[in-house]
Each structure stands twice: as C-alpha cells, then as structure tokens.
Amino acid sequence: MKINEVSKLTGLPISTLRFYERKNLIPDTFVTRDANNYRIYAEEIVEFLNDVKALLSVDFSIEELSLLVNQELNLSYEVKKKIVEQKIQEIEDVQKRLSKSKQFLYAVLEGKANFQTKC
Amino acid sequence: MKINEVSKLTGLPISTLRFYERKNLIPDTFVTRDANNYRIYAEEIVEFLNDVKALLSVDFSIEELSLLVNQELNLSYEVKKKIVEQKIQEIEDVQKRLSKSKQFLYAVLEGKANFQTKC
DNA sequence: ATTTGCTATAAACCTAGGTTTATAGTTCAT
DNA sequence: ATGAACTATAAACCTAGGTTTATAGCAAAT
Numbered sequence: 001m002k003i004n005e006v007s008k009l010t011g012l013p014i015s016t017l018r019f020y021e022r023k024n025l026i027p028d029t030f031v032t033r034d035a036n037n038y039r040i041y042a043e044e045i046v047e048f049l050n051d052v053k054a055l056l057s058v059d060f061s062i063e064e065l066s067l068l069v070n071q072e073l074n075l076s077y078e079v080k081k082k083i084v085e086q087k088i089q090e091i092e093d094v095q096k097r098l099s100k101s102k103q104f105l106y107a108v109l110e111g112k113a114n115f116q117t118k119c
Numbered sequence: 120m121k122i123n124e125v126s127k128l129t130g131l132p133i134s135t136l137r138f139y140e141r142k143n144l145i146p147d148t149f150v151t152r153d154a155n156n157y158r159i160y161a162e163e164i165v166e167f168l169n170d171v172k173a174l175l176s177v178d179f180s181i182e183e184l185s186l187l188v189n190q191e192l193n194l195s196y197e198v199k200k201k202i203v204e205q206k207i208q209e210i211e212d213v214q215k216r217l218s219k220s221k222q223f224l225y226a227v228l229e230g231k232a233n234f235q236t237k238c
Numbered sequence: 239a240t241t242t243g244c245t246a247t248a249a250a251c252c253t254a255g256g257t258t259t260a261t262a263g264t265t266c267a268t
Numbered sequence: 269a270t271g272a273a274c275t276a277t278a279a280a281c282c283t284a285g286g287t288t289t290a291t292a293g294c295a296a297a298t
Contacts, residue, residue, distance in 0.1 A: 121274080121275080122274090122275075123274070123275085133275090137276090137277090155275075155276085156275080156276065156277095157274085157275055157276075158275085158276090
C-alpha cells in the first residue's frame with residue numbers, strides 16, 4: 001500500500017502521515033521503502049492508525065504516544081501499562097471537570113454566575 | 120487594585136492579564152487607568168476572572184468568550200444564551216467521546232486493541 | 239515521448255494561547 | 269535622592285500539531 005491509499009483509508013492527510021512518522025509515532029514494522037524510496041505500508045497500518053487517532057483525540061499527546069510505540073526504548077509491559085492507567089486517571093479527572101463546568105454553564109444561563117452580571 | 124494584586128488573587132500571571140485584555144476578554148467596566156496609565160481594577164474582577172478561568176478550562180476559546188463579553192457587539196441575551204447552550208452541547212459530546220476512549224484504553228490494557236499488538 | 243500525477247525531502251509557515259525581552263517611566267523604602 | 273520594585277508597550281519568542289511550499293525524481297496514460 002502506498003501513502004495515498006493509507007491516507008484515503010484512514011482519512012489522515014498525507015502530510016500528517018509523514019509528520020507522524022517523523023515524530024516516531026509509526027513503528028518501523030509498518031513501513032518499508034521500495035526501490036524508489038516510496039513508502040510501502042503493511043495492511044495493518046490502517047487499524048493501527050485508527051487506534052492512534054482514537055488515542056490522540058483523547059488526551060494523549062503525540063510525544064506520549066510515541067513513547068508507547070517506540071521499539072528502541074524497549075519499555076516493559078508493566079511500564080506501558082502504568083502509562084495507560086495514568087491516562088485513564090487523567091481522563092476521569094477531565095470528566096469530573098466537565099461535569100462541574102456544565103453546572104457552571106447552567107448557572108450562567110440562569111444568571112447566577114458573576115460572569116453573567118457583566119455580559 | 121493594581122495588576123499585581125489581581126495576579127496574586129487569581130493566580131493568573133501579569134502577562135496573561137494584559138494578554139486577555141488585548142484579546143477583549145475583559146470588559147472596560149472592570150479596568151480604568153490612573154494618572155500614570157497604570158491599570159486600576161475593580162474588586163469584582165477577581166470573581167469575573169475565576170469564571171473566565173472556568174470557562175476557558177472547558178471548551179471555550181478566548182475568541183468565543185470575548186464574543187460573550189464584548190459590549191460593543193451588543194449581542195442580545197437570546198444570542199448569548201444560544202452560544203452557551205451550544206457549548207453545553209459540545210461538552211456533552213466530549214463527555215461521550217471520553218467514555219468511549221476510556222473503554223478503548225481498557226481494551227488496550229487487556230491487549231484487545233490492534234494498537235497493542237504492535238507496542 | 240511527454241504530460242499528468244504520485245512520491246520524496248527540507249524548510250517555511252500557520253494558529254492558539256501564552257511568555258519573554260527590550261525599553262522606559264513611576265513609586266516606595268531607606 | 270537613589271536603588272529596588274512595579275508599571276507600561278511593542279515585538280519577538282515559544283510549543284503543539286500540523287500544513288504549505290519549493291524542488292526534484294518516478295510512473296502511468298495518451
């Protein structure tokens with residue numbers, strides 16, 4: 001599979017695919033080069049990138065994610081598990097914050113926030 | 120109140136207070152100038168800024184918020200209400216996304232995500 | 239065989255939300 | 269009355285997460 005097809009199958013712009021690679025977000029196992037130096041992707045890259053999209057859309061930064069993915073770092077399963085568990089904790093914190101924020105916005109609607117008095 | 124006191128009471132750096140003002144995030148009613156051109160803030164700025172912090176920490180951008188605050192635009196209450204209601208909707212969308220993301224991360228922990236097989 | 243299209247890289251550019259720096263006037267404590 | 273601390277502005281700088289541009293080598297169809 002060449003880059004254009006991966007782009008179409010994942011919805012990620014070609015420029016983004018190359019950008020992610022530069023950021024070490026794509027394990028070498030997924031991409032080799034042909035005689036013309038064109039990137040050749042394994043079929044599984046598509047599912048992998050869908051997972052990456054899901055993780056990035058949460059609270060993972062590119063850098064955090066590349067930590068999990070980088071083979072050279074050779075992090076143990078235990079360490080990676082800790083990273084994921086910590087991220088779950090962060091998501092739960094965000095969820096709590098969002099609940100409070102919604103309540104605050106309802107207060108704004110009812111004119112009860114100080115903010116409201118000046119707007 | 121001078122800028123340093125506002126900074127201490129709100130936890131916002133002085134540079135941020137000036138930056139917010141440039142971005143029209145602070146209604147004129149809260150800040151005047153003394154003979155030396157120093158900013159003099161009304162006491163209520165503190166509560167106002169706490170509200171602003173809460174809103175920014177949610178999903179409001181500075182620009183969106185300045186729309187609500189800008190007196191010159193003179194948006195009707197109805198329009199502002201719509202903006203807030205739409206933001207509540209956006210927050211609810213984020214909440215749903217986060218729930219799914221958490222489930223995905225649990226799948227990663229259990230080795231069920233495709234992502235996991237390569238990391 | 240040549241035009242159109244796909245691929246490559248490096249480097250510049252972009253936006254949001256700030257922060258830092260350079261320069262200058264003011265105020266407070268000693 | 270002088271040095272340390274505070275205020276001001278404009279402009280440059282920063283980070284994340286990309287996107288765009290410039291330049292060039294292949295490819296596929298006419």
